[in-house]
Every structure is written in structure tokens, then in C-alpha cells.
Amino acid sequence: MTDELLMMRIDDDDFDEFRDPLKALCEGFPGAYWRALEDKPADQRYPTEFVDALMASGFLGALIPEEFDGAGLSLRIAAVILETIHSTSCNAGAAIGQMYLSDILVRHGSQAQKQKYLSAIAAGDMRFLASAITETETGDDLAQMATKAEKRGDVYVVNGAKQWVNNALHSDLMLLLARTAPGTADDPTAGLTAFLVDTKTALKGGMSGQAIDAMNNDGGSDLVFNGLELPLDAVIGEVGKGFEYYKKLAQVECILYAACASGDSAFFSERAVTYANERVVFGRPIAYNQGIQFPISKAYVEVQGAKLISNKAAAVYDSGQQPGPLASMAKHMACEAAWQMADACFTTHGGFAFAREYDIERKWRDARVMQMTPQGSTTLLTDIAVNDLGMPQI
């Protein structure tokens, strides 16, 4: 009976063989490195050296199958890699796309696309870091997106604009979702098509981009498409199926971002406990005060729970099934827990929480933003309510 059920291992701090070298790599990029980037203008904040080091490490090719020279590892291990990066002063946002965007090529790409790109992505020679989905006017309502790709002869001509496209100006390849046909009454998301864009070429003509000055350094940019021509073989999979592909990709994305949140939680809890134990006020370490200790302990409990549901989502994915709304649950719970721990850490540090040299305020800003991106809690809760619990689509 129970033999038929999926089994999950109890351990969540395993895979030291991945964690240890990554921690060593991240030590080379301490808080001072990230703070210095934030002092620069918006278009110069990209952590080039950090991303170069990660690309060279080979870790980002974890999910690419071995037949395309990737490591062919499980999503669980990919999650461990990101969790480890985020447990340090570092943030994987500038490089995370390299790990999972190629999943859409593995699943739906043509043989030619796979041969051309996957090995190069696995080796880090080609960067696939950006996905252009969201638009200014329509936000999460993807069915209403206005960017169009019109077939004219042997090219698609793209016109429109995308917003919050992270790392677009630092990537060789970009996933673009654009409308090739109107949606139907039954399915307003029909008619969206996925394209693989060569960004370096596109930036020379037809596409322009500008870095967004935001409260955190996540490399967001605005893109404008003005007659960008894409060859026919830029289409990924079937024309008109882009939304379906993107939904599958988003599940992987959710599980990986949950791992980033889990890493942030580890960073905050370690910092919070250390500071609470060392900081003496009123004649004793502040950790003696339940007002300090309980929020940290409570957040820790939430974090441990979130790790389990994240691991469950990865286990389901690794067993060959689609995790569906379970991936939404993982991301939602992990980001909520990370925010709780971030805020407990912030409170624990008192005035020093605002002092940039502690890195608390920087990671705290990141944790807050991660609750909203790439998929916000409202989107995730709606997915759970509608697709798992059978409540109506509003």
C-alpha cells in the first residue's frame, strides 16, 4: 500500500558536496562587493564578476540533461545550490535564469535548438538569463498582453513593450512571450507563442532596453520592441502554445525561488541568533528577552515547515510528475517564512539593521521583493484556490 506512495527523505541539510564549494565561491563576494554595486548607477549594478564565477563553476548547468553536457541533476539539488548561494551575502538573481529557463528548450525545443544552445548554456558559454513576460499595462493578466509577433514571410515582426525583464541587458538569450493570434472565448491565453530571442542581435536593431532604478539590485529592465525581426526558427515548440509552456516553466521557477527564500532565511536566522547572543543591553545578551527570542524561534519554525513543502514539490517534480499548485505553495510559504525571519532579524538588530555594513537591510529588501516576484502571493494563492481546491476562477 504505502509502497506505491512517493517517499521523501527527512534530511534537509544534505548534499554537502554541493554546499561546501559553493560557500567557498560565495565567500569571494562578501557584503562589501554587493554594497559597492548598489552605489553605482542603475545600469552599472550587474554583478558581472560573481556571475562569471558561477558560470565557470558549472553549477548552473545542474538541470540540463547529460546528453547535452549538463549535469542532469535533480531539481532538489538545483534547489540546494540556490539555497546555499542565498544563505551567504550573495543573491543568485542575476544568474538564476541560466539554471531553469532552458527547461523550456529541453521540453519543447526542436532538436536543432537543443543542439545549438543546450551544451553552450550548460558550459556557461552562452547566457540564458532573461524572460520577457510581464507588461506595464497588464501585469499578471498575461492573456491581455499587447506585445505582438506578426508573421511576415520568413520572419516574425515583434512590436510592443515588456517590463521588469531581469538581466535582459546581460544575457545572450531571452525567452519572449508574445501574441501571434487572438485568444479565444474559451481560452484567452490561446495564441501566445514562446520565442527564443538573441538579445545581442536584437539590441542592435528592433529592441531597446533600459535598466530600471529599483529599491533592490535585481537587474530589472524595460524593453521596447519596435519591429524586431525574429527568424521562424526562433519559435519554441508549437505556435500558440507559449502560455502552456510558460505555466510548466513557472512551476520550476517557483520551486527554485522557494530555495532562494530558504537560503535567505538561513542567512537571517544565523545573523539574528549571533547578534542576539552577543549584543548586551540592560546587563545581559538581548537573546534572554523573549521579545527578541520568540520572533526568531517562531520564524524558524515557519522556515523549517516551508523547507519541507519545498522539498515535497521538488520530490514530486523529480518523480516525473507536474507539481502544479504544490509549487505555488512552496514559493508562497518559503517567501512568507523568509520575510518573517528577515523582519525578526531586522528587529533584533535595532538601529544597526539600517546600517548598510551589516547587510541586513539589503537582504531584507530582497526578501520583501521576492514575495512579489517572479510570481506574487496573490497569483500563487489564486492558483492554489482554483487549481487545487476547486474554487472558481474570478
Next chain:
Amino acid sequence: MSEQSVEFALGEDYPEYRREVAKVCEDYPPSYWEHLENQPPSGSYPTKFVEALTKTGFLSALIPAEYGGLGLPVRGGAAILETIHAAGCTAGPCHAQMYTMGTILRHGSDAQKDKYLPKIAKGELRLQAFGVTEPTTGSDTTQLKTRADKVDGGYKINGQKVWISRAGHSDLMLLLARTTPADQVEKRAHGVSTFLVDMRVAKENGMVITPIDAMINHNTTEIFFDDVFIPEDSLVGQEGRGFRYILDGMNAERCLVSSETIGNGRYFLREAIKFSNEHKRFGRPMSATQSVQFSIAQAYAQLETADLMVRKTAAMFAAGMKCGAEANMSKILSGEASWACAQVALSIFGEAGMNKSSSIQRKWREARTARNSPISPNMVLNFIGQHVLGMPRSY
């Protein structure tokens, strides 16, 4: 067993036990429980339900087969209790029959095991009462004041216990009492002993049980001991080591009651989703609003998370690993999750849920109580802060 190889099952484990339990529960609809609540404390025990459950043998789930039990791991018991609560019933009046025997099983003598376990497994002997908490010391268990003084052939018990559930419906009680005065022991946890008290005899010898009228129908009592003699062979394990024995059993208990709490959560969600999908307000189903959807989805995500922690704890317990942190985390996560489910269900049902004939309000009261007992969430946070995160003892 190495840590690497310990796993737990996802999804509906122990399906045939769940099915059988659910079938028994069908005969005990909300009206049965409502009727009991309208009785005075002395008449509110769900005798028929407990008898039916006893007949199935499910309450012997954790007793090894050699003593006549089902010999299931803790997770098996957890699945049974979760199912009872998800069906709208309440296992509180009898769940202790499942786990209180663990102290005898792990620390009792062979003679005690042979004498008691087969009868407990059959339901001929009820071991449902667990005498730990006292009115003046609460969670500060090691400071308990009930004394067991050595006398010829046994011990004399003097003192008082409170919140001792099911004492009026149990033949035996596991009792924690001090055998060496607190000022004569090295560590505060020392000098406390565990006894298996035959309450049928003790009631004739100075033990008085008084029911407590409480917010939920939990058949809980206050117990007074006035020179109650118990024979020497009532002692379980070594004298003075009782606190440790009790702690050992608490992880299993927390795992099991957390499962009940999760069962309650499942009950609330099922009812809330059904009600909000079926009832229209402002021209559309109540569930077609984000305030309803998000509250339910949030509570559900919490419940699914808590469920995994319970499964993890059970797997660790079964593997003989230290699982105090996980058991405590199960307790707090399930309590918070179930309460979120309870709140959203009561809000969605509105007056229909507040009516005494509705199980929503009854389960809602249960859900709130489950956050306070059997361990205070503050003590859980103390444990995590001190023993997991390495912060100082704050109390």
C-alpha cells in the same frame, strides 16, 4: 539506521485503516456530539463512540503485535486519529489509550508489560489518564508538588493534579510525583518518579476525582490525593527518573495530537470550500471572491506544511532518532494552521457556523484549545530558541 535512509510517505498513507475508521465515524454525526455537549460534565462522555472504536482495535495501533496490538508505527496511529477528526468526530476522549502505554512499553518491567499491555490492547483495561499538570506549577513540571512518600510495601501519594482528561473513564493512570524533595536533588528534573496507578483501587483509598466544566467536551478533571496508598510494583522504571520517561513519550503524543489537529483543519477546509462554492452572495458564489479564496488557500498551504512536519517527526520517532524539535514544530505548525482553517470556516459560515447544532463552532473551540495544550506554544518557542538555535534559557 543512518539518517540518510529515513524516509516518509507522501499522500494518503494507511488507506485501508483510513477507510475503516471513516466508516465507523459515519455512525456518529454532528447531532451525536451536540447531544453530548448538552449534558452535564458527568454525562458527556462519548461512551458508544469509544466502544465502537475500541472494538475495531484501532486504539491498540501502537501496541506491538506480541502483546495483541496492531503493532503500527506512530504514523499509523497518526493517520487513524487524523481520519477521526477529519470526519467531524473527536478522538480526544480515547486517544490516550493509544499512546499512554508507551511509557510502560519503553520503561516498564516485563511483569508490568505482560500484566497490562494485552488487556490494554483488548480494551479490557483503559489507560487513559495521565497525571502530570498541577494547579500551582503548570508548565514548570519539575516543580510539581505531589509527593510519593516511601512506606512499607509501597508509596503514599499526597497532592493535587489538574486538567487530567478522561480520569473518570479510565481504569489506570500514569502519575508523575516527587519521590525525593526538590532541595535534595542535583538537577531539577531528578527525584520525580512515574507510577502506574490502579484508579479503581485508589478511588477507595482517598483519591477524589472532580469533573471540570470546560469550553470543550474533553471530560477533564481535577484529582485530589489524600494519603493514597499504592503498592511498590506501581513504580515504572527507576525511582527518580520519571521526568525523563515522560519526556520520551511526549514526542509521540505531540505527533499524534498534531495529527488530530490536522484532521480538524481538513474538516474545516472541506466544509468551508463546499459552503462557499454552494452559497451565493451578491449574485455569485462566496468563493468567487479573493477574501474567501485567499484565506482558504493560505490556511490550506499552512496545513499541508504542518502535515509534512508531522510525517517527518513520526518517521524520526520510528527510526529511534531524537525528534524533540520536530515534534514541537509539528505541534505549533499544526495548531496555527488548524486555527487559520477554523477562523476562515467560522467566518464563511457566519451565523450558520455559530449555531449550536453546527459542528463548525464545536470544532472551532477544539481548534483553539489545541493551540494551548498539551503544551503551551510559548514552551515550544523556548525549546526551539534554546535547544535548536542556541539562545539562552529565558525563563
